[in-house]
Amino acid sequence: MTAELSAGPPKEPEPAPEVTDHQPQPEPGPPAVSLTPAQAFDALYAFCAPALVRQAYLLTGRRELARESVERAFQLAWQRWPEVAVDRDPAGWVRAMTYEYALSPWHRFRPRHRNPEPPAADPSDRALMAVLLKLPPSQRRCLLLYDGLGLDLPETAAETEASTPTTANRLMNARAAIAAAHPDLTDPSTLHERLASLASHERLRAATPPAVRNGSERRARFWTRAAIAFTVALIGTTALTVRTAPTHYEPPIAPGAEIQGVPARVGQGALSESEVSLRRKLRSSMGNGPEKVVPLAR
Numbered sequence: 001m002t003a004e005l006s007a008g009p010p011k012e013p014e015p016a017p018e019v020t021d022h023q024p025q026p027e028p029g030p031p032a033v034s035l036t037p038a039q040a041f042d043a044l045y046a047f048c049a050p051a052l053v054r055q056a057y058l059l060t061g062r063r064e065l066a067r068e069s070v071e072r073a074f075q076l077a078w079q080r081w082p083e084v085a086v087d088r089d090p091a092g093w094v095r096a097m098t099y100e101y102a103l104s105p106w107h108r109f110r111p112r113h114r115n116p117e118p119p120a121a122d123p124s125d126r127a128l129m130a131v132l133l134k135l136p137p138s139q140r141r142c143l144l145l146y147d148g149l150g151l152d153l154p155e156t157a158a159e160t161e162a163s164t165p166t167t168a169n170r171l172m173n174a175r176a177a178i179a180a181a182h183p184d185l186t187d188p189s190t191l192h193e194r195l196a197s198l199a200s201h202e203r204l205r206a207a208t209p210p211a212v213r214n215g216s217e218r219r220a221r222f223w224t225r226a227a228i229a230f231t232v233a234l235i236g237t238t239a240l241t242v243r244t245a246p247t248h249y250e251p252p253i254a255p256g257a258e259i260q261g262v263p264a265r266v267g268q269g270a271l272s273e274s275e276v277s278l279r280r281k282l283r284s285s286m287g288n289g290p291e292k293v294v295p296l297a298r
Helices: 002-006 037-060 063-079 081-085 090-102 105-109 123-134 137-148 153-159 164-181 188-200 209-244 273-284
Strands: none
Touching (some): 037 063, 037 137, 037 188, 037 209, 063 209, 081 090, 090 153, 123 137, 123 164, 123 188, 137 153, 137 164, 153 164, 164 188
């Protein structure tokens, strides 16, 4: 109270200066540049594609499959661009699609993926890649997202569509497997640097954005035509069925029953002399029978 009293009576606020027309107004900034959908897609592709190719290579150990996974993910993004463009994290959307395609189990049935690719030139890179490829796909994905990209545990769990405890368990198992083979990688920061260097040692290139957009449009046209052809074939088959189907009920034919009491069929034996002579007599007199009796008219 003493301090408040010694400070004296409060001063009245000074009136605000009047705004006149002669005061300088702030200059408007440059107008916002609106990008076309193709330009926005190309910018996202140029920003994300090179890193995604390297990440897909760490997931699969195959260079061609890594490039193909990124192209398929961006082709799907271009087909759904109105949805992807307004997503809060378009890069995360494309990354999730890339990982899903790269880790698909159906690739093992493709003929060109049955043959192993040339290994890395550095022996330490080959050893680390061998350990990574021995991990289950779910653990490999969690390890790359958490220790490779630096996502936190909830974000890693959300992207892998798993619970936080399950994601933590996968991450610890993956770290334990790598530490058992490489004791110098027990530190997460060291592991992060090692994964980055492993991916950067490979010469991995992505396709150009126009090629990806054109491939997406060709694929969309192909599936549209396939759907139309299938629909036409289905309509034709239905019409043919309606045309040839019976219009009334036809009772089924009863199955045949076995007849009892019929004597067994036996072969015919040789004719006796009397039977042979009788047959000759019948054959000789068959055309010369008795004369017909003709009534006489009176």
